Amino acid sequence: MRTWAAPNTASSADATGERAIAFGITELEVRGFRTARDVSFAPGAMCALVGEANAGKSNLLAAIRAVLDPAVAPLTAGDVAEGAGGVSIRARLADGGDVSLEGAPGATTHPGMELAPPVLFLPAEARGGAVLAPASRYDGDRAAERLRRAIGRPRATPAAQALAVLDAVESGELAPRGGFVLLIEEPELYLRPQAQRYLYRVLRELATAGNQVIYSTHSPAFLNVTRLDELVFVERLPVRGTRALQPDPVSAEDDFRVMTEFDAARSELFLARAVILVEGLTEKLVLPFVFSAHGYDVDREAISIVECGGKPNLPLFARICRSTGVPFVVVHDSDRKSSGRLSSIDRVLNALIAETAGPGRLVVLDPDFEAVAGLVGRHRKPERAWREFAERSAAEMPPQLGRIVELVTSSLGGE
Secondary structure, three states: OOOOOOOOOOEEEOOOOOEEEOOOEEEEEEEEEOOEEEEEEOOOOEEEEEOOOOOOHHHHHHHHHHHHOOOOOOOOHHHEOOOOOOEEEEEEEOOOOEEEEEEEOOEEEOOOHHHOOOEEEEOHHHOOOOOOOOOOOOOOOOHHHHHHHHHOOOOOOHHHHHHHHHHHHHOOOOOOOOOOEEEEEOOOOOOOHHHHHHHHHHHHHHHHOOOEEEEEEOOHHHOOHHHHHHEEEEEEEOOOEEEEEOOOOOOOOOHHHHHHHOOOOHHHHHHOOEEEEEOOHHHHHHHHHHHHHOOOOOOOOOEEEEEOOOHHHHHHHHHHHHHHOOOEEEEEEOOOOOOOOOOHHHHHHHHHHHHHHOOOOEEEEOOOHHHHHOOOOOOOHHHHHHHHHOOOOHHHOOHHHHHHHHHHHHHHHOO
16 A cells, blocks of 8 residues: 655644645544545645546535535535445645535535635636636635636637646735635646646646645646655546546656656556666567457556666666556576576676566566567567567467567556
8 A cells, every 4th residue: 555755845844754734634534425435635836636537536626615605616426435424525624624515405514614725726627717616715815816817708719728827826916925726627628738847837836825725637848857745646436436646746766867767658567557768769669569469458548657767776766666556577698608608797687677677577688679579680679679570470479478468468467
């Protein structure tokens, strides 16, 4: 089971040296609400809900809004989970108080309601229109009201409406003192990749100013691998319903390496159903053809093939996959020499990769990809491999590469 470590944004250190957020919700417990039969997690000053469609990410955002602003988001019959007698939502606040919503539609109680912070909700369905959902609990003198006025102005296009959110958050009209919880469904909607990256930085500044930002996303631009403790992985199980899992944070010794090695393409692993970690570009280009020959489309199956920038980086990427719970397979060359021996460096590195990956997650190409694939020479290797494998049938695919397909698809079938 994953454990939670408090994020280091808009926070202060407690007596144990851990970081605790200064404002907002520190713990959320949801029972009997839509698909969330029994869910709990600890959001930080920034919190990204990540998962497949219909996993329950939006339901968790709706639960937060329901407990903080029940006047505008009252319970309905559709909010009560099947078989549940009622709903129970509890939010523990950074100042030590609790806000709860208990009961059934038309018969609810709201202990601690006077302690609830103002909440603003940006639903995906309204992004091309009013942008901001109605809210009742905010002070007209606070930054929340200025945010409402700024992004409530009429805009010509959905893209302009989305940019209005960015403009409002970064505008000088917003006081840095903060004091509200901002909930956003898919902040990436209608934005170019550059604007997505910029909006992410602006939202982080908003959180640092003393607010809390909780959002659902399918975009790597809004996932920060150096802050794994800010990610909440949401999945939906057939009987149990929605559940939320939080990874451990990146260790201090890996912090800089992760920051420099992870780009948007590699961050896709957080959004994948399964991941294949490979040494370089050649394997990344070839493996989609191997899967296709066996009747699978990697994109349709949401399988990410992540080029890790060399064999020494494989243990780092494997540790991150293990921490986040994403199913993965590591593929690398044994690098056995023509004499049949391994160098001392390769022996140690191979052992480290095997230990980090764990059983059932490793395919070693012996002695290397070229030999397994039957490629002669290294000149323009990625291009030659891509062209050759594009024409191969399943019977012509090397068994060792077929083993990758077997391991990955079995992990999908086991979900």
